[in-house]
Amino acid sequence: MSYQAHFKVWRGDAEGGGLRDFTVEVNEGEVVLDIIHRLQATQAPDLAVRWNCKAGKCGSCSAEINGRPRLLCMTRMSVFEESETITVTPMRAFPVMRDLVTDVSFNYAKAREIPAFVPPAELGPGEYRMAQQDVERSQEFRKCIECFLCQDTCHVVRDFEENKAAFAGPRFLMRVAELDMHPLDAADEAGIDRKRTAQEEHGLGYCNITKCCTEVCPEGIRITDNALIPLKERAVDRKYDPLVWLGNKIRRRGQ
Amino acid sequence: MHGTLRAAIPERHLRTDRWWLPPAATAAGLLAFVVYSTWRAFSNADYYDAPYVSPFYSPCLAENCEPMRDGPNWALVGTWWGLSPAILILILPLGFRLTCYYYRKAYYRGFWASPPACAVPEPRQKYTGETRFPLIMQNIHRYFFYAAMLVASILTYDTVLAFRDEHYEWGHMGLGTVVFLANAVLLWMYTLSCHSCRHIVGGRLKHFSKHPVRYKLWGWVGKLNARHAKLAWYSLISVALADLYVYLLAIGAFDDPTIF
Numbered sequence: 101m102s103y104q105a106h107f108k109v110w111r112g113d114a115e116g117g118g119l120r121d122f123t124v125e126v127n128e129g130e131v132v133l134d135i136i137h138r139l140q141a142t143q144a145p146d147l148a149v150r151w152n153c154k155a156g157k158c159g160s161c162s163a164e165i166n167g168r169p170r171l172l173c174m175t176r177m178s179v180f181e182e183s184e185t186i187t188v189t190p191m192r193a194f195p196v197m198r199d200l201v202t203d204v205s206f207n208y209a210k211a212r213e214i215p216a217f218v219p220p221a222e223l224g225p226g227e228y229r230m231a232q233q234d235v236e237r238s239q240e241f242r243k244c245i246e247c248f249l250c251q252d253t254c255h256v257v258r259d260f261e262e263n264k265a266a267f268a269g270p271r272f273l274m275r276v277a278e279l280d281m282h283p284l285d286a287a288d289e290a291g292i293d294r295k296r297t298a299q300e301e302h303g304l305g306y307c308n309i310t311k312c313c314t315e316v317c318p319e320g321i322r323i324t325d326n327a328l329i330p331l332k333e334r335a336v337d338r339k340y341d342p343l344v345w346l347g348n349k350i351r352r353r354g355q
Numbered sequence: 356m357h358g359t360l361r362a363a364i365p366e367r368h369l370r371t372d373r374w375w376l377p378p379a380a381t382a383a384g385l386l387a388f389v390v391y392s393t394w395r396a397f398s399n400a401d402y403y404d405a406p407y408v409s410p411f412y413s414p415c416l417a418e419n420c421e422p423m424r425d426g427p428n429w430a431l432v433g434t435w436w437g438l439s440p441a442i443l444i445l446i447l448p449l450g451f452r453l454t455c456y457y458y459r460k461a462y463y464r465g466f467w468a469s470p471p472a473c474a475v476p477e478p479r480q481k482y483t484g485e486t487r488f489p490l491i492m493q494n495i496h497r498y499f500f501y502a503a504m505l506v507a508s509i510l511t512y513d514t515v516l517a518f519r520d521e522h523y524e525w526g527h528m529g530l531g532t533v534v535f536l537a538n539a540v541l542l543w544m545y546t547l548s549c550h551s552c553r554h555i556v557g558g559r560l561k562h563f564s565k566h567p568v569r570y571k572l573w574g575w576v577g578k579l580n581a582r583h584a585k586l587a588w589y590s591l592i593s594v595a596l597a598d599l600y601v602y603l604l605a606i607g608a609f610d611d612p613t614i615f
Binding site: 110112114116117118119164166167168169184187189190192193194195196202203231233234253255256258259260261263280281282283303305306307308309310311312315316325329330332333334335336337339340341 | 360361362363364368369370371372456459460463464469470473474475476477481482483484485486487490491494495496497550551553554558559561562563564570580581
């Protein structure tokens with residue numbers, strides 16, 4: 101079953117641009133990325149779109165469909181009415197390069213600000229042993245495909261460009277949580293306090309846990325409940341809970 | 356709002372679904388509870404009909420409370436308190452819910468439009484989130500959690516007392532007992548599903564394998580925690596219904612149907 105769908109696709113670059121109208125054929129079983137490719141093949145050969153795996157695993161084709169941050173390759177056409185106009189725009193939170201392609205280097209800069217895993221001094225390569233229950237929390241976060249839809253939808257940077265300097269965004273706060281929960285991470289011994297720096301250097305306090313990152317995550321990672329809120333609680337342990345502080349002083353141990 | 360290099364899209368958002376409905380419904384629901392509970396908390400009347408005491412007035416911490424035989428009459432603040440005794444105790448569950456991670460999402464979206472919905476912009480020029488006073492105070496949530504445990508324990512005690520009849524004879528069960536039982540169970544489930552509780556019982560550990568009991572508890576709380584939002588609403592409604600039930604009995608709207 102084929103039909104003609106009405107699309108509005110943003111075309112332009114950093115100098116300016118706007119929504120352009122297209123009428124294009126849609127076939128049963130297709131996703132939005134298929135339609136964008138058909139537009140390239142038939143009507144707009146210079147339409148820029150970043151894509152790779154077409155299977156929701158590479159995180160390349162992030163864009164906004166009818167105003168919602170989504171992967172083009174994981175959005176089925178069958179979720180729309182045939183009469184509906186489908187609007188496709190680039191991610192709003194990042195600088196546009198051309199058409200649907202944005203410059204996501206903000207995320208790479210933020211990634212570099214997170215201190216890497218600190219190897220334990222007493223263990224050499226091949227000697228790491230970890231119990232499954234100790235790593236399963238972090239494993240959920242390792243499913244991240246770095247599509248940056250969570251970074252795009254987070255209102256802290258989406259609506260307030262000036263917050264980008266101070267806020268790492270959900271993806272990289274999740275990275276801090278992942279490392280802080282890592283059973284072999286020796287950051288404490290290296291003088292890195294991930295709990296404290298999450299708040300003081302990576303802007304954890306900006307997060308007001310409104311869960312948009314979780315809503316848009318194509319991997320279904322419970323970013324807010326399993327990473328950001330636990331990280332907030334860990335920051336409370338360090339900074340706002342005198343009982344925990346006192347307990348740690350008395351017992352002279354961390355966690 | 357936008358940097359100069361972002362795509363030039365004049366529309367504030369392009370969502371075509373009814374994105375405004377969930378925050379509007381949330382705001383309406385919370386507002387209804389606030390109006391009802393404010394009226395009941397300040398009314399200082401019709402909160403006891405033996406053997407039931409309204410959860411809004413339990414424990415009753417002032418001298419000006421109605422005498423409740425074996426009930427939660429603990430006049431800790433003495434005789435000087437002249438306002439409704441409900442205000443004294445409601446601060447604790449109010450603080451617990453105000454700083455709750457679910458309710459924060461609900462009212463930030465519903466009342467503050469921060470953001471109203473995902474990918475719908477905020478109507479303000481500046482945003483500092485929970486980085487400074489007063490919102491940085493949200494970090495004391497775990498202390499309200501401890502207090503909420505205490506309140507839930509007292510309401511459980513009230514539920515036990517509800518197995519008496521109006522003459523304080525044990526072995527009774529009325530519709531009110533069922534209402535109190537449901538309310539106590541939902542309050543406990545909501546309290547124990549709290550994110551701070553999840554952190555305290557095991558989330559703060561780095562090595563679950565060294566703490567098998569806490570790991571087990573963390574798993575159970577985690578299962579409840581996944582339903583935290585639903586439990587927040589169910590328990591909010593149940594506590595209001597339990598109060599309404601006592602109010603209706605107290606004004607004589609009907610007699611408590613007896614089960615045994």
